[in-house]
Amino acid sequence: MNTTSSEIILIKQRYKIIKTLGTGGMGTVYLAEDLQQGNLSVAIKEMHKILDPVERAKDIGQFGKEAKFLTKLSHPNLPKLYEFFFEDDRPYLVMEYIEGNTLDTVLEESLQPINESQVLIWAIQICEVLTYLHSQTPRPIIFRDLKLSNIMLSKEGMIKLIDFGIAREFNPRKDTDTIRMGSVGYAPMEQYAKGGQTDVRTDVYALGVCLHSLLTKNDPATTPFSFQPIHQFNPGVSQGLNDLIMRAMEIKPESRFQTVQEMYIKLKEELPLPRIRLTPDFIDLGEITPGEKRNVTVIITNSRKGLLSGKLKFLPSEGIKLNLTDFENNYQEVRVDIDTERFEPGDYKETLTFISNGGEADITISFRIIPFKTIIDTDVSFIDFGTLKYAEETSQEITVYNTGGGNLSGRITSPQGWLTFSPSIINTNEEKIKITVDQEKLSEGSTHSGVINIESNGGNIIINTILFRPLLKIIHSEINLGKISGKDPENILLKINSTGKGFLKGRIDCKEPWVRLSSNSLEGNKNYINITVDPASLKKGRKNKAFIEITSNGGNFSIPLIVEPYSLLKIVTKYCFIFFLTLLLIMSNYFRYIMEQKYKFEFMSRLSNLSSTIVYSTEMDASSKIYTIKPDGTMKNFIARGYFPRWSPDGKKLLFSGSERKIFFMDMRTEKYKYLTTGNNPVWFPDGEKITFEKDGDIIYTLNLANNKLEPLIYGQCPSWNPSGDKLVYVDNTAIKVLANSMPDVVDNGLKPLWSPDGKHIVYKLDRKTLAIINPDRISLKKTFEGEEPAWSFKGDRLAFRKEGMIYILDLLRNEEKKIIEGREPSWSPDDKYLAFSSPDGIYVIELSSLMTYQISSEGYLPLWSPYL
Structure with missing residues (x-):
């Protein structure tokens, strides 16, 4: 990227490049402005363009690892990571811009070694951030490349660690480092030794080298592993600090400080001077009216050794008064009074500066003087609506008024949709507002709590409300009297109660002339209504139906009432029909049993004729056993201890995982297996001669089984090849990418392609x-649907998956979903006519044409059908 031309360079249509800050072996760092954040200054790290796919994959892995660390870390001495993205197939890191220089530059520009006090101040900050990194769980983070050029000093005097390119998580179960890197002179001997393992003591050594270089102005790269006492170059350095640094640089790790925290404690003992600290350093008092009394308390403390003494540098204005201006104490409370009468209306930021033998410190007090203040108040603090009224409005009126000066303005709202306001806008200093309950929007329930929010230029008020509503309780959802004689009236007692709070009121009606009600009104929480049916008014020869309609403040209800006049012919016909129906049912069940036995025998014959094999695991972890079994449940055979088995494309080999992420390979013709490598998510290459998997901080590798040649492909996870082996789909963070001709293309965001x-x-x-x-x-043609645990048919035209505990099949040609059976983890037979699947009680096989199933094992997970019949 050419930053010397006058042309404006934008990255991601957001970041405007200002200038180049530096170039390294892996990339270039630019100063840029974030146009979406008010031209905020940021540092952008861009990876060099690399044509070699292996080298490119390694560098992308380092970029990804740096982003991974900075994303989950937050510390004052670490730069903030704002964004990690790809553009034009190149990764970018957008980080906090630190205005300042590296300690390497500071030392180079200094004519003499850095003085001891300043080095101690920097060393304390470096120890604090290294201790934070080493205390990460579940695994500590080892920086591994601590050197002066990787330590920034901001213009405010803050230390910042930069470049996490080779940092790694410490794994105590791992005997050696995957990649041995470091900077000559700063890296200890174990970082170069074959079979060596770096730990927190690696950073202890590098920190000692950094301090030695600052105090002697010697380049450690000229004499690595050999350092002379600091006294020989800088006699003014204390003996205690000299011994401390020389111990940190011991060749044997066990002779050094065993933790940075241990070294930090010893460094603090060498601090010679006090350091002033103010708490707080900023106070916002908000709005103040003339004559109003305001004061704040500032606490002065010493964060180091010695006795702190000092004084106020000067008073910023006559309106600021202090109870004392001089101090000689390691803890001192200072009261600051604001004389509001001495300030005109406006905004103020008053800064008090204290000078001491421990440096300077500031506190800024912000406030606004206003000529008068609008204050909102109401005549209520709580509203009880009582019981919801029936056939009339439920409402209350409140008054909102201004008890201060100026003009009151605001609005009144509620998150509950059943509360309405008239008016909802406040424009006067005394406003009467009617609050009404909208019964149509009231949800079910007996007690309804609401919140009224009043927002104004005179402050905000919250009023809580409560409303009680009766709840209808009716035992009968339907009244069916069946057949009745045509002589005497039929009577039914209907009980209508309220289970809610408040007083139930309402009405009960029926429009049919053959129904009479003892009362049409509901009054109280217990009501008894007598319903009388007049047989003489019924229509003969058919069912008569009426509706008892109930409307109330506890809700509305409709009860169907069904009755039919008596008919002898219909009764005889009914029982004859029941007799013949029962006889027909007995005969059909007998013939069904005969046919089911016939179909089951034919189904088992078809399963027995299949020559393919199903493999499965007994558990989902390293304690699992792997078995093979025939589709008819015969020839069950123990293979090995492991899990997640994967057939080769020709069905003659098996790939599976074991403990400690080990990957194994088995030749099914000899049933002998061997250890290949360590990693995650192993899959077969389409030719069956190679495997692909992920390891080393999510880098995808390919392993040739013939010569054990290991080749890195790209940074990512969850690889999957197309049938021809010229394209690889994988996940990069949460982006689905397809790698073809060494160039990845993003197709969507997702997981496990x-x-x-x-x-x-x-x-x-x-x-x-x-x-x-x-x-x-054609990535625009995307189909989204509910499901999990997908499995492709061997032809690729159908997809089996699990949804809500059931196995479904999606036909891509017809775009149709079909529910198959309860189960999970489906796997297709090579002819796409059967599915193997797991359930809580074992492994099953189902024939898709007949939907007949057979249990082949009483245990197991992840069944997988071999790719041949």
């Missing part, structure tokens, strides 16, 4: 219960 056997589609997870399918050549 899986290429279809015909190479036409990719399925992946959008979230825990959502899947998506895309055509990588």
Whole structure:
């Protein structure tokens, strides 16, 4: 990128490049302005363009690792990471811009070694941030490249560690480092030794080298591993500090400080001077009216050794008064009074500066003087609406007024939609507001609590409200009297109660002339209504139906009333029909049993004729055992201890994982297996001669089984190949990418992509219960649907998946979903006619044409069908 031309350079249409800050072996760092954050100054790290895919994958891995660390870390001595993204296939890191110089530059510009007091101040800050890194859980972070050029000194005097390119998480179960890197002179001997393991003592050594270089002005790269006492170059350095630094640089790790915290304690003992600290350093008093009394308390403390003494540098204005201006104490409270009569209306920021033998410190007091203050108040603090009224409005009126000066303005709202206001805008110093309950928007329930928010230029007020509503309780959801004689009236007692709070009021009606009600009104929380049916008014020969309608302040209800006049012919016909129906049912059940036995025998014969094999695991971790079994449940065979088995494309080999992320390979013809490497998510290359997996901080590798050659591909996770092996889909952070011709293309955001056997589609997870399918050549054609645990058919035209505990099949050609059976972890047979799946009680096989199932094992997870019949 050419930053010397007058042309404006924008990255991501957001970051305007100002100038180049520096260039290293892996990338370039620019000063830029964030146009979306008020031209905030940021530092952008851009990776060099690299044509070699192996080297490019390594550098992308380092970029990704730096982003991974900075994303989860937050410390005053670490730069903030704002964003990590790709543009034009190059990764970028957007970080906090630190205005200042590296300690390497500070030392180079100094004519003499840095004085001891200043070095101690810097060393304390470096120890604090290294202790923070080493205390990360579950694994400490080892910086591994601590040197003067990786330590920034801001213009405010703050230390910042930069460049996490080779930092790593310490794994006590790992005997050696995957990559041995470091800077000559600063890296200890174990960082170069073959089979060596770096730990927190690696950073202790590098910190000692940094301090030795600052105090002697010697370049450690000229005599690595050999350092003379500091006294020989700088006699003014104390003996205690000299011994401390020489111990940190011992060749044997066990002879050094065992933690940075241990070294930090010894460094603090060498601090010679006090340091002033003010608490707080900023106070905002808000709005103040003339004559109003305001004061604040400032605490002066000494953060180091010695006796702190000093005084106020000067009073910023006559309106600021202090109870004392001089102090000689390591803890001192100072009262600051604001004389509001001496300030004109306006905004003020008054800064008090204290000077001492421990440096200077400031406190800024911000406030606004206003000629008068508008103050809002109301005549109520709580509203009890009582019981919801029936057939009339439920409302109350409140008064909002101004008890201060000026003109009151504001608005009144509520998060509850059933509260309405008239008016809702406040424009006068005394406003009467009617608050009404909208019964149509009132939800079910007996007690309804509401909140009224009044926001104004005179402050805000919250008023809580409560409303009680009766709840109808009716035992009968339907009254069916069946057949009745045509002589005497039928009577039914209807009980209508309220289970809610308040007083139930309402009305009960029926429009049919053959129904009479003892009362049409509801008054009270217990009501008894007698319903009388007049048989003489019924229509003969059919059912008669009426509706008892109830309306009330406790809700509305409709009860169907069904009755039919008596008919002898219908009764005889009914029982004859029941007899013949029962006889028909007995005969049909007998013939069904005969046919089911016939179909079951034919189904088992078809399973027995299949020559393919199913492999499965007994557990989901390293304690699991792997078995193979035939589709009819015969020839169960123990293979090995492991989990997540994967058939080779020809079905003659098996790949599986073991303890400590070990990957194993088995030749099924000899049933002998061997250890290959360590890593995660291993998959077969389409030719069956190589495997692909992830390791070393999420870098994807390929391993040739013939010569054990290991080749890195790219930074990412969860790899999956297309059938021809010329394209790889994988996940980079949360981005789904396709790698072709050494260039990755982003197709979407998601997890766990899986290429279809015909190479036409990719399925992946959008979230825990959502899947998506895309055509990588036409990514705009995207199908999203609910599901998980996807499995492609061998032809690639159908997808099995689990949804809500059931297995479904999606037909891509017809765009149709079909529910199959309860289960999980489906796997297709090579002819796409059967599915193997797991359930809590074992492994099953289902024939898709007949939906007949058979349990082949009483245990197991992740069944996988071999790719041949």
